[in-house]
Amino acid sequence: MIPLSWYLIFAASLFCIGLYGVLVRKNAIAILLGIELMLNSVNINLIAFWRYRDPEGIAGQAFAIIVFAVAAAEVAVGLALIISIYRRRATVVADDINLMKW
Amino acid sequence: MSAEQIIFLIVAAVTLVAGLSVVTSRNLIHSALWLILTLAGIAVFYVLLDAGFFAVIQVVVYIGAIAILFIFAVMLTRRVMQDSGSQSNSNWWLGAIIALLLFVGIVLIFINWQDFATLQPELTNSSGKLSELGLALVSPDQYVLPFELASVLLVAGMIGAIFVAGEKKR
Numbered sequence: 661m662i663p664l665s666w667y668l669i670f671a672a673s674l675f676c677i678g679l680y681g682v683l684v685r686k687n688a689i690a691i692l693l694g695i696e697l698m699l700n701s702v703n704i705n706l707i708a709f710w711r712y713r714d715p716e717g718i719a720g721q722a723f724a725i726i727v728f729a730v731a732a733a734e735v736a737v738g739l740a741l742i743i744s745i746y747r748r749r750a751t752v753v754a755d756d757i758n759l760m761k762w
Numbered sequence: 763m764s765a766e767q768i769i770f771l772i773v774a775a776v777t778l779v780a781g782l783s784v785v786t787s788r789n790l791i792h793s794a795l796w797l798i799l800t801l802a803g804i805a806v807f808y809v810l811l812d813a814g815f816f817a818v819i820q821v822v823v824y825i826g827a828i829a830i831l832f833i834f835a836v837m838l839t840r841r842v843m844q845d846s847g848s849q850s851n852s853n854w855w856l857g858a859i860i861a862l863l864l865f866v867g868i869v870l871i872f873i874n875w876q877d878f879a880t881l882q883p884e885l886t887n888s889s890g891k892l893s894e895l896g897l898a899l900v901s902p903d904q905y906v907l908p909f910e911l912a913s914v915l916l917v918a919g920m921i922g923a924i925f926v927a928g929e930k931k932r
Contacts, residue, residue, distance in 0.1 A: 665878045672869065674778065681784065686850060689836055690790060715883055718905075726908050731828070732823060737926070739927075742839065
């Protein structure tokens with residue numbers, strides 16, 4: 661039997677790896693990859709809590725499905741923005757996209 | 763150590779190594795391919811958690827759609843950062859410290875929680891689970907509002923993506 665703690669520790673480490681990618685990478689697409697890792701680790705947590713704490717309920721699964729939908733919408737819009745910026749300014753480096761910086 | 767635990771440890775190690783490769787690999791195509799391995803490992807965890815439906819969604823939506831979308835985006839924007847120069851910014855040590863501190867903080871909070879090492883409770887009549895989920899998502903006194911909101915969000919995201927990335931006619 662796997663204790664709940666293993667899943668939580670694993671999800672926490674995956675979340676921190678994703679956070680590192682978001683904070684550190686220069687390429688905007690790589691930043692989105694980091695966000696995907698973070699969303700996935702959150703989903704593992706949701707499903708693990710559902711399975712260990714409330715397997716009779718439905719809330720955990722419903723919540724995870726919403727996270728899936730939000731992740732799909734997020735990545736579609738994010739990549740569209742990056743491609744649009746690349747067309748206009750020929751760069752995907754997050755530091756160079758500073759038009760709205762004050 | 764039971765077979766489940768051994769499977770968990772192997773898959774967890776592979777997934778974490780793949781995740782680290784996603785954030786450190788110099789070539790973005792390699793990053794996207796490592797992401798596919800990470801997502802597949804997470805699908806195995808869903809199976810271990812008796813959520814087979816989510817393993818299927820994970821493969822179809824994440825590996826089938828999102829990862830492929832990433833690979834297309836990398837190919838469309840490739841020339842800019844082709845393997846020259848550093849892939850991480852000058853404050854990478856700060857990012858590493860923040861991520862490490864967050865991990866230590868999460869673990870400290872978990873250790874002080876007395877239900878941390880709960881074991882899996884037995885599932886009762888697990889066969890009806892998927893139909894229950896489907897009914898709950900459309901029944902008015904449960905989750906129909908979040909469900910419809912998610913549909914509207916997906917449509918809005920789709921239209922927005924087409925509008926933003928589409929070629930402008932001049």
